[in-house]
Amino acid sequence: MKYELQALPYAADALAPKMSETTVNLHWGKHVQTYINNLNGLIPGTPFEDASLEEIVKKAEGPIFNNGAQVWNHTFFFWQFAPKPAASKPSGALAAAIDKSFGSFDAFKEQFTKAAVTLFGSGWAWLVKKEDGSLGIVQESNAGNPLKKGLVPVLTCDVWEHSYYVDYQNRRADFVATFWELVDWSVVEKRY
Incomplete structure (x- = not known):
């Protein structure tokens, strides 16, 4: 099988100025x-x-x-981004699972943001669904992916420097704060 680069579901300039x-x-x-x-x-x-x-x-x-x-x-x-996301937070079953696992959406955002900002070096912060249906947050270095541990990825934030250095230089926290403004929760809800 030969892999090919897919076309994004939006124009390259559609996420600007949050992502140039x-x-x-x-x-x-x-x-x-x-x-x-x-x-x-x-x-x-x-x-x-x-x-x-x-x-x-x-x-x-x-x-x-x-x-x-x-x-x-x-x-x-x-694929989890939209130029103008329809909702600023999840609803339905995902919202209920977030509340059950983290206490509230704001508490989840705080914990996920911390995981993304504090990951040492390059890697990914992930919201994952566990086998029992509960949610968790995991940090993965380099190319790490929670599928390898039997977890279901629901949301991710790329914190390799190439994902933010052009727009935010060394300000990873600013990038992660802006990341939330791009998330299309309808996509994330379907993944859950």
Whole structure:
């Protein structure tokens, strides 16, 4: 199977000024394309040659995992945004699960923001659904993905420097604060 860079569900400039067109073009158009190119070069002749990205994330190790997981993670990340999200917070079953697991949406946001801002080095903060249906927040370094631990990803924040340095320089906390303004909760609710 040969992987290809998908077209985003919105224009590259649609998230500006919260996420600039330059950042989207570099992050999605160049950075993710490199992961795809690397993955396509690594999988021929391996057990992952015809595997889905999810299978690669769950079963691969080393460079195949790193590149495959980064393609999966970034697709998940960019597809959860909308230029003008319909709601500023979740509703329905997801809202109830957040309240049950964290006490309130504001408490969840505070804990998730802390996880994203305090992750040492590069990686991802994730909202995940556990086997018992409850929600949790996990930090994953580098290409880490909670699928590998049997968890269901619901929401993620990319805190690799390439995701925010053009727009926010070293101000990761400012990037994470703006991240909340882009989340399309209807997408996140479907994932839950």
